[in-house]
Amino acid sequence: MKKVKITVIRKACYSDLQAQYENPIEHSCDICEGMSWISVDAQQPQGLCPEAWKSMREFVEVLAQGGGNFFDGWMKNPYSAMISCNDGFRPVSFLIEAVQS
Numbered sequence: 001m002k003k004v005k006i007t008v009i010r011k012a013c014y015s016d017l018q019a020q021y022e023n024p025i026e027h028s029c030d031i032c033e034g035m036s037w038i039s040v041d042a043q044q045p046q047g048l049c050p051e052a053w054k055s056m057r058e059f060v061e062v063l064a065q066g067g068g069n070f071f072d073g074w075m076k077n078p079y080s081a082m083i084s085c086n087d088g089f090r091p092v093s094f095l096i097e098a099v100q101s
Contacts, residue, residue: 001040001041001042001064001065002063002064002065002066002098002099002100003038003039003040003064003098003099003100004038004039004042004060004063004064004096004097004098004099005036005037005038005039005095005096005097005098005099006036006037006038006039006045006048006056006060006094006095006096007034007035007036007094007095007096007097008031008032008033008034008035008036008092008093008094009033009082009093009094009095010033010092010093011029011031011032011033011090011091011092011093012090012091012092012093013089013090014088014089014090017088017089018089021089022089028087028089028090029049029087029090029092030049031049031052031092038099039060039064041064042057042060042061042064042065044057049085049092051085051086051087052085052092052094054086055083055084055085055086056081056083056094056096059081059083059096060096063079063080063081063096063097063098064098066098068080068098077097079097079098080095080096080097080098081095081096081097082094082095082096083096
């Protein structure tokens with residue numbers, strides 16, 4: 001199995017949607033742009049948000065097994081994917097890419 005690097009590329013915040021729809025919360029996402037993790041054997045890296053992992057797990061598993069080319073040429077690098085977490089108020093975009101072991 002290959003290792004898969006997971007890098008935070010962008011973190012957005014939709015304050016207008018928060019004001020309109022979200023109940024106030026004391027604590028939200030701790031992830032920052034530039035953070036990265038390595039998935040070994042397609043396992044969730046320690047410190048990576050479990051909800052974000054749910055969004056990318058299947059892509060990581062495919063890349064770890066040497067697969068890629070998602071959606072027939074979607075990414076310039078066929079052994080990568082750009083995946084966002086499922087937080088509609090504070091979405092985080094992750095670049096996931098197979099790396100040499």
